[in-house]
Amino acid sequence: MTEVFKSPVELLDDWARVQGEKTYLRQPIDRQLNDYSWTQVHQMAHRLAGALYKLGFEKGDKIAILSKNCAEWFMVDFALMVGGFISVPIYPTANADTIKYVLQHSEAKAIFIGKLDDPASQESGIGGEVSRLSMGHDHMPCQYHWQQLLELAEPFESQYPADDDIMTIIYTSGSTGNPKGAVMTYGAFSWAAHRIAQHLGGTPQDRVISYLPLAHITERAYIFGSSIVGGGTVYFVESLDTFVEDVQVANPNFFLSVPRLWTLFQKNIIAKVGESKLNLLLSVPVVGSLVARKIRKQLGLNSARILGCGSAPVSPALLHWYGRIGMKITEAWGMTENAAYATLNFPFRQDKIGTVGAPGTDVELKIGENNELLFRSPGLFKEYYKRPEATAEALTEDGFFRTGDQGAIDDDGYLCITGRVKDNFKTAKGKFVAPVPIERRLAQNNNIELVCVIGSGQPYPVALVQLAEGAHGLPKAEVEASLAKTCAEVSASMESHATLGGVLITDEPWTVDNDVLTPTLKIKRHVLEAKYSEKIGGMRGDQVVWEQQLN
Known part of the structure; x- marks a missing residue:
């Protein structure tokens, strides 16, 4: 018999x-914490729901949320x-075209607008047919303001949804x-x-900090979801400038991050102490443990019993490095379509x-054709909205989801992601190259922050590299020698058709703003392929080239 779980609506009532009276949400504003108890969040959510009905919206209407993480995001979601x-959550960094597409495709009738960094560039994406509702941060003109909405109607009485009722439409990045x-x-979400x-042992004593986009399923399930089930306290970040201080204040016992931030933490620690000095200190037993404890405290993570990493591949060398300072980082794998709870x-x-872990409770994994990972669980999505062909293509006859990831499962049931089916490309030699394993090996070089291997139709695959911050201060010759050595080592372990033609160090930073990264900081391979494919055709034999040399 399938286990039935309470929905967030029922849990909020509970x-x-x-x-x-216990504090649920803690939001810093002008360096002061603004606290909201469970009762306050409950009351505000029910008042907002009443206001929406008063404004003429009906059950089943789609309503978007465009905001950085904040207490009001939780309240609106509950409402x-x-x-x-x-x-219909929208990434707070989404450009006007993406916002317009999501609003039109989802047929959203209203949009809640909250904390934003660049509202002026986003406003044109919101058409006049969509009602604008303020979340109290006043970053964009709205028809209805937060306090006005809270006072507009009597609180709406809770009506518990059925398991097969639609809760949300989450647009992939x-x-x-x-x-x-x-x-x-x-x-699916409640499960x-x-x-x-x-799995993580959540309790009302837990403290977490919410800063990864709530529009992404990982934050929604792991932070929002675990908080509403476990009853713990959620902190927020005031701004990028106050991030470290806000983490220190929260002192979370569960901290979830992405590879790029863990890499940045590492670089800052090394820059502050010096790599040789740090290695020396950590090698002395008593001194090493004191230094490690001090580093964890400065990061605000000295109380963290669980440290998580997901959303993109992470270098095993980075995880081993953190192990030396007493930080055991759990790597995980999940997708929008499986509610982020997978391995x-x-x-x-x-x-x-080096693996992404073992399957969670009631999760089924198997390897299909072309080593594609197939997935099934009670947390699987229902369908792609208005995309029946894509839905049919994504599911097997026996209900497994075709993830698009390629993988291998070891004898203990632990999964290693080996690539993406659609990322693999043919070189001019007519043989397929899987770029992800190559990228994982290259990423172990500390001079590399981001790497993307391309080469469709080219004589050899080439690694496009974004240098780490620390590498910019080193002599060019030293950086080139280091990258050439790593490139040669990686090529020596590959079949002949997959050996690298070299490394191209790119000039322009890879960011969300220039469309190279998704809002969850995944690399858009096709964007880099289009920009650099014509420039790499002549590269051969582990050479390291700076982009300005090609211009």
């Missing part, structure tokens, strides 16, 4: 009744669930074109949230670094 509306809208039911909280290396096993 926590407001059981620990109503939409309480009222039976369907939420669009690394290969227009984003697809994954339709998620209450049953994932409960499983995550059970994780928790309880942590040092010997499984």
Whole structure:
């Protein structure tokens, strides 16, 4: 018999009744914490739901959310669930074209607008047919303001959704074109949230900090979801400038991040102490443990019992480095379509670094044709919104989801991601190259921050490299020698058709703004392929070239 889990609407009612006066959300504004209890969040969510009905919206209407993470994001999400509306989260960094596409494709009738960094460039994406509702940060003109909405109507009474009711449409980050809208039911999300909280041992004493985009399923399931199941406290970040201080204040016992941020932390630690000095200090038993503890405290992570990493491949060398300072980082794998709960290396096993962990409870994995990873669980999405052909293509006859990831499962059931089916390309030699394993090996060079291997139709694959911050201060010859050595070592381990033609160090930073990275910091391979494919044809034999040399 399938286990039935409470929806976030019912859980919010429960926590407001059981620990109503306990602080749930803590939001820094002008360096002061603004606290909201479970009772306050419950009341505000129900008032917002009442206001939406007063404004003429009906159950089942799609309503978008465009905001950086904040307490109001949680309240709006709850309000939409309480009222039976369907939420459509949009990345706060999305450009006007993406916002317009998501609003039109989802048929959203209104949009809640909150904390934004560049609202002026985004406003044109919101047409006049969509009602604008303020979340109280006043970054963009709105028809209805936050306080006005809270006072507009009597609180709406909770109506618990059925498992197969649609909760949200989550648009993927669009690394290969227009984003697809994954339709998620209450049953699937609630199952994932409960499983995550059970797996990680969530309790009302937990403290987490929410800063990765809530428009992404990982933050929504692991932070929002586990908090509503476990009953813990959620902190937010005021700004990028205050990030480290905000983490220190939160002192979280569960901290979730992405490879790029873990790399940045590492670079800052090394820059502050010096690599040789740090290695020396860590090699002395008593001194090493004191230094490691001090580093963890400065990061605000000295109380963290769980450290997580996901969303993109991470170098095993980086995880081993953190192990030296007493930080066991759990790598995990998940997707929008499976509510982010799929595999994780928790309880942590040092010997499984390099894998993305073992399947979670009730998760089924198997390897299909072309080594494609097939997935099935109660957390699987319902369909792609208005894309029946894509939905049919994504699911096997027996209900497994074709993930598009290629993988291998070891004898202990731990999964290693070996590539993406659509990322593999043919060189001029007519043989396929899988870039992901090559990128993983190259990324172990500390001078590399980001790497993307391209080469469709070219004589050899070439590694496009974004240098790490510390590498910019080194002599060019030293950087070139280091990259050439790594390139040669990687090529020596590859079949002849996959040996590298060299490394191209790119000039322009890879960012979300210039469309090279998705909002979740995944590299858009097709964008780099289009820009650099004509420049790499003449590269041969482990040579290292700076982009300005080609101009």
